[in-house]
Amino acid sequence: MDMPEYSYWIIAGLALMIAEFAVSGLVVIFFGIAALLVGSLKFLGLIDDTTWELTIFAVTSLLLLVFVRRVLN
Structure with missing residues (x-):
């Protein structure tokens, strides 16, 4: 049984x-x-390209690290 591609992101996020x-x-x-x-x-279904997936992941991670971590510390 083949898992949908989005499930890999969700499993990785939870891990x-x-x-x-x-x-x-x-x-x-x-x-x-x-x-x-x-x-x-x-x-x-809002993103369908691997390039966009990686870009959104990188930008979101960076923004969260810079702005939210500062507030929580």
Whole structure:
């Protein structure tokens, strides 16, 4: 049985969010949130290109790291 492509993003996002419990520093969770966002957009059919998936993941991760981490620390 073949899983849809969006499920890989969602599984990776959940795994990264769980990994935050093992790694301190409040960094990995933002990658998990970005992966969940990309998986959700892929599920909804709003993005269909791998280049856009990676771009949205990178930009969202960077924005969350820069702005939200500063607020939470």
